[in-house]
Amino acid sequence: MNESDNDGKIRESFVKISGTGFVLDDKPYYIIGANYWQAMNLGMVIGNRSRVIQDLATLKENGVNCVRIMAGSEGPSGEPQRMYPALMNSPGEYNEDVFEVINRRNTVNGIIYKDDSVIFSWELANEPQDIPKENGHEYMGKWIDSSAGYIKSLDENHLVTSGAEGKHGKEWFITMHRNFTSAHVWVENWGYYKSDDPSIENFQRANSFMLDFLQNVSDWSTSILHKPVLLGEYGMARDAWSGVSKYSPKATTTNRDKYFTAITNKVLELEKQHKFTGHMFWAYAGVAKPSDNYPQWIGDPPHEPPGWYSVYDTDKNTLKVFATHAKE
Secondary structure, three states: OEEOOOOOOOOOOOOEEEOOEEEEOOEEEOEEEEEOOOHHHHOOOOOOHHHHHHHHHHHHHOOOOEEEOOOOOEOOOOOOOOOOOOOEEEOOEEOOOOOOOOOOEOOOOOOEHHHOOOEOEEEOOOOOOOOOOOOHHHHHHHHHHHHHHHHHHHOOOOEEEOOOOOOOOHHHHHHHOOOOEEEEEOOOOOOOOOOOOOOHHHHHHHHHHHHHHHHHHHHHHHHHHOOOEEEEEEOOOOOOOOOOOOOOOOOOOHHHHHHHHHHHHHHHHHHHOOOOOEEEEOOEEEOOOOOOOOOOOOOOOOOOOOOOOOEEOOOHHHHHHHHHHHHO
16 A cells, blocks of 8 residues: 655655554544556556556546555466566566566666555465364464464564455454554445446445445444444446446446545544544556556456446546545
């Protein structure tokens, strides 16, 4: 997760935890973020760095101060539903053109990653799941402790979180979090929303579930664990009833814009109570489109239909939601 000051200058201090919130230079710090997971591959020498610069500039213009990126990908190349080229081609074999690890020196600014204040946090995994065996929670807890402990032994500056989504209830949520807590909410994937249903009841069902979910993870994190909580992923498909496929950039975003507004309003409400720290929408495609030549590397990863949850630079109404929230 990367971020910078609103004036564009690179910070020299690091975001810390204070009670149930984040602070930067002893001032409250809130995240208005985007999942831009493809940035690692786009930033390669053989990637598309000019696109990264353009996409980040648009995000900044709309109030976004943090991006969540993928810092590791596995091969071998040629396997389906993989990012190519991969960071790790085989166990212990890394591709320097893609390389991301804690002790690497940034070839652009010369700073070792562990000393670079532009990095907000390390995340152990994306949505790690319970181990389907006896004492699975115990094993998962040990994995989190050992992995996070190893990272902290190398890097005392940055925060660490598990990357869990929180959909399995309070006990699982508590097991998965040691530093600050994360949560993801997916109303269509979890069966609370149908993108081809234009009824108000369909939207209200999704919206009500989301509001209850955010309240729950906020309570679990701040009242039980006494830790900050960050909404690391949320998204909604385009309107499938609009006359074109929901995967098409031409489909309307009526419900998505209302839903995103409801999320930012709820997060703002909880932030004022010191019970939330921010949100990161899924996912920014920027100037890329599903019709681009392979690899598109838009907001949807290789194992999902291109265009499902992508937000484009042309989605002005959606981007306005974040700009408005930033001002608030």
